[in-house]
Amino acid sequence: MEIERVFSRIDVQFERHLDRVRAFVRQPSISGEGVGMHEMADLLRETIVRLGGHSEVVPTPGWPVVYGGIDAGRPKTLLLYGMYDVQPVEGEEWMVPPFAGETVTLPEFGPSIVARGVYNTKGPLAGMFNVLETIQQGDGRLPVNVKFVVEGEEELGSRNLPGFIEAYRDRLAADATYFAFYNQDPHGKPVLWLGVKGIQYFEVTCRGGSWGGPRTRGVHGSNAVWVGNPAWRLVRALATMMDDEEQIQLSGFRDDIVPPSAEDEALLAALAKTFDPETHLWSWDAERFKHPEDRVALLRHYLYDPTLNIDGIWGGYTGPGMKTLLPHEVRVKMDVRLVPKMEPERVRERIRAHLARIGRGDITVHFYDGYPPAETSVTAPVVQALLRAVRSFGLEPEVWPRLAGSAPFYLFSRTLGQPFAAGGLGHGGRPHSPNEYATVEGMRLFERSFARFLYEFAA
Amino acid sequence: MEIERVFSRIDVQFERHLDRVRAFVRQPSISGEGVGMHEMADLLRETIVRLGGHSEVVPTPGWPVVYGGIDAGRPKTLLLYGMYDVQPVEGEEWMVPPFAGETVTLPEFGPSIVARGVYNTKGPLAGMFNVLETIQQGDGRLPVNVKFVVEGEEELGSRNLPGFIEAYRDRLAADATYFAFYNQDPHGKPVLWLGVKGIQYFEVTCRGGSWGGPRTRGVHGSNAVWVGNPAWRLVRALATMMDDEEQIQLSGFRDDIVPPSAEDEALLAALAKTFDPETHLWSWDAERFKHPEDRVALLRHYLYDPTLNIDGIWGGYTGPGMKTLLPHEVRVKMDVRLVPKMEPERVRERIRAHLARIGRGDITVHFYDGYPPAETSVTAPVVQALLRAVRSFGLEPEVWPRLAGSAPFYLFSRTLGQPFAAGGLGHGGRPHSPNEYATVEGMRLFERSFARFLYEFAA
Numbered sequence: 001m002e003i004e005r006v007f008s009r010i011d012v013q014f015e016r017h018l019d020r021v022r023a024f025v026r027q028p029s030i031s032g033e034g035v036g037m038h039e040m041a042d043l044l045r046e047t048i049v050r051l052g053g054h055s056e057v058v059p060t061p062g063w064p065v066v067y068g069g070i071d072a073g074r075p076k077t078l079l080l081y082g083m084y085d086v087q088p089v090e091g092e093e094w095m096v097p098p099f100a101g102e103t104v105t106l107p108e109f110g111p112s113i114v115a116r117g118v119y120n121t122k123g124p125l126a127g128m129f130n131v132l133e134t135i136q137q138g139d140g141r142l143p144v145n146v147k148f149v150v151e152g153e154e155e156l157g158s159r160n161l162p163g164f165i166e167a168y169r170d171r172l173a174a175d176a177t178y179f180a181f182y183n184q185d186p187h188g189k190p191v192l193w194l195g196v197k198g199i200q201y202f203e204v205t206c207r208g209g210s211w212g213g214p215r216t217r218g219v220h221g222s223n224a225v226w227v228g229n230p231a232w233r234l235v236r237a238l239a240t241m242m243d244d245e246e247q248i249q250l251s252g253f254r255d256d257i258v259p260p261s262a263e264d265e266a267l268l269a270a271l272a273k274t275f276d277p278e279t280h281l282w283s284w285d286a287e288r289f290k291h292p293e294d295r296v297a298l299l300r301h302y303l304y305d306p307t308l309n310i311d312g313i314w315g316g317y318t319g320p321g322m323k324t325l326l327p328h329e330v331r332v333k334m335d336v337r338l339v340p341k342m343e344p345e346r347v348r349e350r351i352r353a354h355l356a357r358i359g360r361g362d363i364t365v366h367f368y369d370g371y372p373p374a375e376t377s378v379t380a381p382v383v384q385a386l387l388r389a390v391r392s393f394g395l396e397p398e399v400w401p402r403l404a405g406s407a408p409f410y411l412f413s414r415t416l417g418q419p420f421a422a423g424g425l426g427h428g429g430r431p432h433s434p435n436e437y438a439t440v441e442g443m444r445l446f447e448r449s450f451a452r453f454l455y456e457f458a459a
Numbered sequence: 460m461e462i463e464r465v466f467s468r469i470d471v472q473f474e475r476h477l478d479r480v481r482a483f484v485r486q487p488s489i490s491g492e493g494v495g496m497h498e499m500a501d502l503l504r505e506t507i508v509r510l511g512g513h514s515e516v517v518p519t520p521g522w523p524v525v526y527g528g529i530d531a532g533r534p535k536t537l538l539l540y541g542m543y544d545v546q547p548v549e550g551e552e553w554m555v556p557p558f559a560g561e562t563v564t565l566p567e568f569g570p571s572i573v574a575r576g577v578y579n580t581k582g583p584l585a586g587m588f589n590v591l592e593t594i595q596q597g598d599g600r601l602p603v604n605v606k607f608v609v610e611g612e613e614e615l616g617s618r619n620l621p622g623f624i625e626a627y628r629d630r631l632a633a634d635a636t637y638f639a640f641y642n643q644d645p646h647g648k649p650v651l652w653l654g655v656k657g658i659q660y661f662e663v664t665c666r667g668g669s670w671g672g673p674r675t676r677g678v679h680g681s682n683a684v685w686v687g688n689p690a691w692r693l694v695r696a697l698a699t700m701m702d703d704e705e706q707i708q709l710s711g712f713r714d715d716i717v718p719p720s721a722e723d724e725a726l727l728a729a730l731a732k733t734f735d736p737e738t739h740l741w742s743w744d745a746e747r748f749k750h751p752e753d754r755v756a757l758l759r760h761y762l763y764d765p766t767l768n769i770d771g772i773w774g775g776y777t778g779p780g781m782k783t784l785l786p787h788e789v790r791v792k793m794d795v796r797l798v799p800k801m802e803p804e805r806v807r808e809r810i811r812a813h814l815a816r817i818g819r820g821d822i823t824v825h826f827y828d829g830y831p832p833a834e835t836s837v838t839a840p841v842v843q844a845l846l847r848a849v850r851s852f853g854l855e856p857e858v859w860p861r862l863a864g865s866a867p868f869y870l871f872s873r874t875l876g877q878p879f880a881a882g883g884l885g886h887g888g889r890p891h892s893p894n895e896y897a898t899v900e901g902m903r904l905f906e907r908s909f910a911r912f913l914y915e916f917a918a
Contacts, residue, residue: 032780091777211746211747212745212747214743217894221796222796226739226761228745232705232769235701242691242694285676286673290671290687305684306684309680309688311782312775313690314773314774316772318773322614323491324794325891326770405679432677432680
C-alpha cells in the first residue's frame with residue numbers, strides 16, 4: 001500500500017526532517033519586532049521551488065505573503081494556509097536560547113525541541129514540506145494539487161492578508177483549506193476543532209489632559225496630594241469593564257452572540273464525555289477555572305463566551321528599588337476574542353461607547369485590525385478526510401466546535417467560500433510563552449497523519 | 460562687614476564653585492541601582508578632610524553614611540544633614556546626558572545645569588562646601604562648629620539612617636539640624652517649610668494562586684475565556700482603594716490625622732495671600748488641580764491630606780506590536796505620604812486590613828521601611844536665623860507648615876531632639892524627572908544665603 005511506503009520513508013529520513021524543523025526555528029521571524037522576516041519568506045519560497053512548485057514572495061504594506069503552488073495534475077486541490085511569523089521573546093526566561101532549535105529531554109514528554117515557534121507553527125509547517133518531499137521522492141506525484149498561502153502577520157492580526165486574498169482571489173481556487181498544527185493533548189488524545197474565535201486587539205492610553213494630571217512628563221510623587229494620577233484614572237476605568245467574577249460589563253457585549261446550533265449541541269454532548277479539565281489546568285499550572293462548574297458548563301463558557309483580556313499593562317517607575325513618581329501616561333494592551341456572530345466593528349463601537357458613557361472619553365484607544373470568527377461543518381469532506389486520517393491510527397478525536405484561539409479562517413470560509421480543516425497528530429505546548437516546545441515523536445506522528453490526510457482527501 | 464567679604468569671595472571664585480557642583484553630579488550615585496555609591500561617599504569624605512575636618516565613611520547594612528565634623532571652637536554647633544544618592548534615570552529621555560553636568564540655557568530660566576541630582580540635592584550639598592571653604596580661606600574660622608551626616612539612602616526611604624543615628628547618637632549633639640535646598644520658586648519667591656510628610660513605600664504583587672490564574676508563567680491569551688487573569692484581579696482590588704475623585708477609600712485612613720494647630724492656622728492664612736496656584740500647575744505642565752477649589756482649600760489639601768499614589772505598574776506583554784498573553788503576575792509600586800500624626804506601622808496595618816476585608820489577602824504587599832512626618836516650630840532659633848538670612852536679601856519668604864515631600868527629619872527632631880531648618884535661596888526643578896535642573900544664578904544666591912544663615916545662627 002502506497003501510504004505504508006510513505007511512512008517507511010518518513011522513518012528512514014526522519015533525522016533530516018528534524019533538520020528542516022530546526023532550520024525553520026533557527027531563522028527568527030518576529031513580525032512584531034521586524035526581525036528576520038524577509039529571510040524567512042525567502043527560505044519558504046526556495047523550499048516550494050525545490051519541490052518543483054512555483055512560488056513568489058508577494059509584498060504587502062506589511063510583511064510579505066509567500067504564495068505558491070504545485071500542480072500534480074490531480075482532480076482535487078488543497079490550499080495550504082500557514083504562517084511564518086512568531087511571537088517576540090522579550091522579557092521571557094528560557095531554559096535554552098529560544099532560536100537555537102535545541103533538543104531537550106523534557107521530564108513529562110521526552111525528547112522535544114524547545115524553541116519559539118516550534119509549536120506555533122514552524123514545526124507543523126516544516127512537517128508539511130517534509131511530507132510533500134517524501135511523497136514526491138517515492139512516486140514523484142502528489143495525490144492532490146496544493147497551493148500555498150503562508151503569511152507573516154498572523155501574530156499581528158493578519159492585517160494585510162485580506163488585501164492579499166482579494167488581489168489573488170482568482171489564483172486561490174481550491175476544494176478546501178488546510179492549516180497544519182499539532183493537535184494531540186499531553187496524554188496523546190487527538191483534538192479536532194471546526195472553528196476559531198475572532199480577535200480585536202487594542203491598546204488603551206490614559207495620560208494627563210483637561211481632566212488634570214501631568215501632560216508631558218512624570219512629576220515627583222509627592223504632588224499626588226493635589227495632582228490627578230493617570231494610573232488611578234485608568235485603573236478606575238478598567239475596573240468598570242469587568243466584575244469580580246471576571247464577567248464582562250460592557251453594555252450589549254453579549255447581544256450579538258448566537259446560541260449553539262443543533263450541530264454544536266450534538267458535538268458539545270459528545271465532547272463532554274472525554275473532555276479532561278484537569279489536563280487543561282495542568283497545562284497552565286493553574287489551580288482552578290474561573291468558573292468552577294461541571295464539564296458541560298465549562299465547555300459552554302469556552303465555546304460561547306467572548307473574552308476581554310488584559311495582555312499587558314505598564315506605566316510610571318518600574319525599575320528596581322524605590323522611586324516616587326506621578327506618571328503622565330499609563331498604557332494597557334487588551335484583546336477581545338469574538339464568538340459567532342460578533343463582528344470586530346461592533347466590538348470597537350461598544351468599547352468606545354463604554355468609555356464615553358463613564359465619562360472617560362479622554363482615554364484613547366488604538367485598535368489594531370480585527371477579524372471575525374470562522375467555522376466549518378463537521379460534515380465537510382475536508383473535515384471527514386481529516387477525521388478518517390486520525391482514526392486510521394486507532395485514535396478517536398475529540399471534536400471541538402471551535403478553538404478559543406484566533407486565526408483569520410473567515411478569509412477562506414467566508415471570503416473564498418472554502419471549507420477548512422486544521423490539525424493532525426503531534427504534541428506541543430506553551431505557545432506565546434517561554435519554553436515553547438514540540439515533541440520529537442509528535443513530529444513523526446504529525447507527518448504520518450498529514451500524509452494519510454492527503455490520500456484520504458484525494459480519495 | 461565680614462559677610463560682605465564672604466560674598467565678594469564667592470563671586471570671585473564662583474567658576475570654581477560651579478566645578479564642584481559639576482564634579483558632584485558627574486559622579487553618578489544611584490542608590491536604587493547600586494551605581495557609584497562608594498565613589499561618591501569617598502569624594503565627600505575627602506572634601507570634609509580637605510576643609511580641615513575629620514570624617515569617616517560609616518558602613519551600614521546598605522549604603523554607607525558619611526559622618527564628619529569641623530570644630531571651629533565656637534559656642535554653637537550645627538548638624539548639616541544631607542544626602543548623596545540620586546534617583547535612577549532608567550526609561551527617561553533627557554536633553555543632555557543626565558550625568559554630564561552640562562550647562563544649558565533654558566528658555567524660562569537662563570543658564571542652568573541640567574543633570575540628575577543637581578536640584579535634589581547635590582547642587583545645594585556642593586554649595587555648602589563651597590561656602591565653608593570660602594569662609595575658611597578668608598579668616599580661617601567658621602562662625603559655628605559643624606557636623607556632617609550625609610546619607611546614601613534617602614531615595615530608598617533612609618532605611619539605615621535610624622541605625623546610624625542610634626549608634627552615633629552621642630557624637631551628633633548639636634543645637635540644630637540644617638538641610639540644604641534651593642527654595643525659590645520659578646518667579647524667585649523664596650519658600651521656607653517647617654516640616655515634611657512621612658512616607659511608606661510598598662510594592663503590591665498579584666499572581667495566580669488558589670483563587671485561579673496561571674501560577675508560574677504567562678499563558679496564551681485565548682485561555683482568558685476560562686482562566687482568571689491576575690491583572691483584572693489587581694485592577695479590581697486597586698479600584699476599591701480610590702474613588703473617581705481620587706479620595707482614598709482605605710477604612711480609617713484619615714482617623715489618625717490631627718487638625719491644624721493654632722500656629723498652622725496662622726501660617727495658612729498668611730500663606731494663602733501669596734500662594735500662586737498657577738505657578739504650580741505650570742511646573743507640572745498640568746491643566747488643573749485634583750480639587751479645583753480656592754487657595755485656602757487647596758492649601759489645606761496640600762498640608763493635611765495623606766496620599767496613596769501609584770508610582771508604577773507593570774505586568775504581561777509590554778513590547779511593540781500585538782501579543783496576546785494571560786500574565787501570571789502583575790505588580791504595582793505605591794507610596795503613602797503621611798501627615799501628622801500618622802505612623803508607618805498603622806498605615807501598613809490599614810493596607811493589609813483593606814486587602815483582607817475585600818477578600819484579596821492573596822495579593823502580597825512588600826513594605827519598604829517607612830518613616831513618620833516631622834515638623835519644627837517657626838519660633839525655633841534655627842528657623843528664625845534662616846528667616847533673617849532670607850529677609851536680608853530683601854525677600855519675604857512664604858512659610859509653609861510642611862512640604863508635600865518626605866525626608867527623615869523625625870530622626871533629628873524626634874530622636875535627637877533638635878529643631879531643624881531647611882532651604883535657602885536658589886532655584887531648581889523637575890526632581891525625579893527628566894531634565895532635572897538648577898539655575899547657575901540660583902547657585903550663587905544659595906551660597907550667599909547659606910553664608911548669611913551661618914552668621915545669623917551664630918549671632
